[in-house]
Amino acid sequence: MDRFEPKIIGFLCNWCSYEGADAAGKSRRKYPANLRVIRVMCSGRIDPQFVMEAFRVGADGVVILGCHPGDCHYKEGNYKALKRYHLLQKTLAQLGIEKERCTLNWIAASEGEKFAEIVKEMVKKVKQLGPIDNSE
Amino acid sequence: MERVGVFICECGPNIKDAIDIQELVGFASRLDNVVMTLPFRIFGSEEGKELIKQKIRENKLTRVVIAACSPKEHEHTFKQVLEEAGLNGHLLQIANIREQCAWVIRDKTLATEKAKVMLKGAVRRVIHHEPLEKKEIECVPDVLVVGAGVAGIGAALTLAQKNRKVYLIERLPSIGGKVARYEDLFPNLECASCVLEPELDEVFHKENIQILTCCEVEEVLGFFGNFTVKIREKARFVDVDACIGCGACFDACPVKVVNEFNEGLDERKAIYIPYPGALPNVAVIDRGGCVRFNGGECNACQLSCPFGAIHYDAVEKIHELKVGAVVLATGFDLFDPKRAPQYGYGKFDNIYTSLEFERITNSDGPTGGKIQLKDGRAPQSVAIIHCVGSRSERHNEYCSGICCMYSLKFAHLLKDKLPEVKISQFYSDLCLPAKDNQRFLSDLFKKGIELVRLKAAESIEITKKEEKLLVTYKGIFGKEEKAAFDMVILSPAVEPTQDATKIARLFDISQDEYGFFAEEHNKLAPVSTSTEGIFIAGCAQGPRDIQSSVAQGQAAAGRILSRLIPGERVELAVTTAKVDEELCGGCRLCMGLCPFKAITFDEEGRHLRINEVLCRGCGVCGATCPSGAIRSKHFTEKQIFEEIRGLL
Numbered sequence: 001m002d003r004f005e006p007k008i009i010g011f012l013c014n015w016c017s018y019e020g021a022d023a024a025g026k027s028r029r030k031y032p033a034n035l036r037v038i039r040v041m042c043s044g045r046i047d048p049q050f051v052m053e054a055f056r057v058g059a060d061g062v063v064i065l066g067c068h069p070g071d072c073h074y075k076e077g078n079y080k081a082l083k084r085y086h087l088l089q090k091t092l093a094q095l096g097i098e099k100e101r102c103t104l105n106w107i108a109a110s111e112g113e114k115f116a117e118i119v120k121e122m123v124k125k126v127k128q129l130g131p132i133d134n135s136e
Numbered sequence: 137m138e139r140v141g142v143f144i145c146e147c148g149p150n151i152k153d154a155i156d157i158q159e160l161v162g163f164a165s166r167l168d169n170v171v172m173t174l175p176f177r178i179f180g181s182e183e184g185k186e187l188i189k190q191k192i193r194e195n196k197l198t199r200v201v202i203a204a205c206s207p208k209e210h211e212h213t214f215k216q217v218l219e220e221a222g223l224n225g226h227l228l229q230i231a232n233i234r235e236q237c238a239w240v241i242r243d244k245t246l247a248t249e250k251a252k253v254m255l256k257g258a259v260r261r262v263i264h265h266e267p268l269e270k271k272e273i274e275c276v277p278d279v280l281v282v283g284a285g286v287a288g289i290g291a292a293l294t295l296a297q298k299n300r301k302v303y304l305i306e307r308l309p310s311i312g313g314k315v316a317r318y319e320d321l322f323p324n325l326e327c328a329s330c331v332l333e334p335e336l337d338e339v340f341h342k343e344n345i346q347i348l349t350c351c352e353v354e355e356v357l358g359f360f361g362n363f364t365v366k367i368r369e370k371a372r373f374v375d376v377d378a379c380i381g382c383g384a385c386f387d388a389c390p391v392k393v394v395n396e397f398n399e400g401l402d403e404r405k406a407i408y409i410p411y412p413g414a415l416p417n418v419a420v421i422d423r424g425g426c427v428r429f430n431g432g433e434c435n436a437c438q439l440s441c442p443f444g445a446i447h448y449d450a451v452e453k454i455h456e457l458k459v460g461a462v463v464l465a466t467g468f469d470l471f472d473p474k475r476a477p478q479y480g481y482g483k484f485d486n487i488y489t490s491l492e493f494e495r496i497t498n499s500d501g502p503t504g505g506k507i508q509l510k511d512g513r514a515p516q517s518v519a520i521i522h523c524v525g526s527r528s529e530r531h532n533e534y535c536s537g538i539c540c541m542y543s544l545k546f547a548h549l550l551k552d553k554l555p556e557v558k559i560s561q562f563y564s565d566l567c568l569p570a571k572d573n574q575r576f577l578s579d580l581f582k583k584g585i586e587l588v589r590l591k592a593a594e595s596i597e598i599t600k601k602e603e604k605l606l607v608t609y610k611g612i613f614g615k616e617e618k619a620a621f622d623m624v625i626l627s628p629a630v631e632p633t634q635d636a637t638k639i640a641r642l643f644d645i646s647q648d649e650y651g652f653f654a655e656e657h658n659k660l661a662p663v664s665t666s667t668e669g670i671f672i673a674g675c676a677q678g679p680r681d682i683q684s685s686v687a688q689g690q691a692a693a694g695r696i697l698s699r700l701i702p703g704e705r706v707e708l709a710v711t712t713a714k715v716d717e718e719l720c721g722g723c724r725l726c727m728g729l730c731p732f733k734a735i736t737f738d739e740e741g742r743h744l745r746i747n748e749v750l751c752r753g754c755g756v757c758g759a760t761c762p763s764g765a766i767r768s769k770h771f772t773e774k775q776i777f778e779e780i781r782g783l784l
Contacts, residue, residue: 021235033241041753041754044756074754077755
């Protein structure tokens with residue numbers, strides 16, 4: 001189990017959360033190497049199918065990061081992401097995927113520290129859960 | 137078969153020290169479709185950029201991956217490099233191995249492994265990129281400015297130029313907004329009409345500015361560069377070309393009605409010009425007050441007019457204006473102190489709002505500029521009360537920003553006209569920002585006024601005691617005190633206009649929690665809205681003084697001038713969405729979700745259509761479509777799936 005290094009996919013929106021991730025880099029904040037980032041223009045672009053595909057191909061965890069409510073560059077894309085996320089959690093549960101494996105958070109462009117913390121938390125949590133069981 | 141070139145930037149020591157470059161190069165060169173891999177010191181340098189172009193041509197590359205700093209830094213630069221080498225700029229993918237790899241992972245092995253994974257994802261994705269062309273459309277360079285107050289006039293004067301027309305519309309019969317009603321302005325106590333009149337004159341006579349008064353917006357269609365706005369112009373019943381403003385008609389009119397220009401402090405006739413010198417200097421009939429328009433017999437004004445300018449059969453006109461952008465500068469209304477009974481407004485005489493007092497001090501006002509009580513006597517003591525309806529939990533929690541200054545202004549004016557008058561200013565905090573405003577207060581102390589600090593803005597009540605007004609208040613130590621005054625002036629909050637919501641809905645812009653028009657971004661976009669092409673300026677956006685309102689009007693004009701260039705086309709967002717009409721089932725789920733109203737339903741074809749001009753490429757529709765009929769360019773399902781597969 002100590003050897004298990006989870007693969008975490010992150011869907012980050014171009015305007016706030018991707019900037020926030022870059023901010024962590026600019027201040028040289030270290031976080032686990034397990035995260036692989038996919039940039040989209042808005043968290044509202046995130047089709048639940050993307051998350052399902054990520055799990056299907058081998059992700060042990062998925063983080064969805066968008067702008068804080070009220071700050072979305074496209075007005076309310078993040079609210080749509082939130083709604084979809086709740087429905088997605090129900091579907092994932094039916095597939096036996098623990099809800100801790102998929103999280104949603106808001107990151108502002110300046111929140112490099114918060115971003116790093118979220119990644120650390122996620123890696124720690126998924127390590128405890130173990131690798132995803134893709135036998136189904 | 138695509139030919140992918142991978143360029144790995146060492147970024148000086150930044151990436152080189154944290155990642156094993158040679159190993160990364162080896163890894164990249166073994167990936168499918170990669171025909172060429174090259175590391176370099178700094179690809180962002182001139183030398184580096186030339187190198188990329190050279191390698192693209194030499195190797196006949198069809199796709200490019202650059203592993204370097206964040207795309208938010210140099211994507212634009214590298215896109216340009218591709219274009220210069222003959223490749224479409226969108227055939228590029230950047231792997232962020234600096235901000236999201238080298239700088240955040242301590243262990244070199246782990247960092248190199250992550251960089252490899254990122255490259256794999258980038259290469260797999262880029263193969264499915266498609267060239268995207270720059271998009272431009274014809275636009276109308278003309279602009280509509282709604283509201284002819286100082287902000288609107290500031291915008292109009294900045295915008296008007298050869299090849300661009302400005303329509304300046306105003307709800308009232310004359311232009312100038314609130315400032316036309318003021319006598320003197322803070323902080324220099326300069327005469328308001330001396331400041332305003334030349335501006336009104338200039339805007340009135342400037343070529344390329346068409347002013348339409350008695351107008352309101354009825355309908356707005358279209359999008360940035362191509363709006364169609366329907367304006368309803370109410371009938372004046374007076375011919376603007378024939379009337380010279382001689383006033384013979386008002387003398388003849390038998391009816392008197394409340395004069396709203398003087399805040400109801402006196403009366404005017406049913407046919408009138410709001411104030412001497414108003415522009416346009418043309419009379420207008422107030423249908424509400426007029427005998428004739430209420431079923432009676434009267435044509436006194438028509439008979440008295442030496443120019444035959446009065447026509448009772450005049451009708452409303454609808455104007456359809458085609459403009460490229462709009463500036464909303466519709467101003468503010470004052471909080472009605474009747475909503476706060478503690479101030480006694482409307483219950484007792486000699487309690488005035490600031491706008492009423494402005495008219496009292498104005499030489500064209502109801503008293504000819506004489507400061508007097510209702511019975512005609514000059515007041516010997518005046519209380520000026522700040523924050524009426526502002527900084528209040530019950531009413532408006534914000535500070536209205538201008539009232540401290542004009543309250544001090546009133547004290548200056550009172551002292552100048554009635555040197556013996558005793559003045560007390562009741563306030564809880566003083567708001568005097570900007571370069572020249574603090575001095576205004578210190579100058580006032582020399583004239584001798586009393587500043588009374590309240591425990592809280594609302595710790596004050598006004599009642600009547602014998603012939604005077606009794607102010608009961610709690611000072612900073614919480615002890616209740618009383619003082620009697622002849623006159624009380626209230627400084628009410630600046631609020632959005634009554635029709636703010638109607639206008640916001642017409643133009644599809646948001647209002648903030650107080651009802652003012654919402655700016656697009658609090659810091660970086662204070663005069664634009666989230667609806668492209670609609671700009672806001674002045675108090676319509678939030679309480680502010682004249683200088684700031686004019687600045688915003690000019691700023692909105694600046695924003696428009698930089699994009700709506702006569703003779704040139706407007707560049708549009710490229711990574712927009714498109715509906716595949718064959719796949720579309722017409723369910724319309726996407727339509728309601730688009731924040732920019734870019735999606736419409738084609739009744740004939742029974743499918744949805746996305747307006748490429750309005751679409752900003754957020755991708756929400758793409759995520760929604762159950763038929764997979766919507767393609768979000770450059771962020772297609774295929775591209776993202778491939779990126780996911782490459783990363784895992």
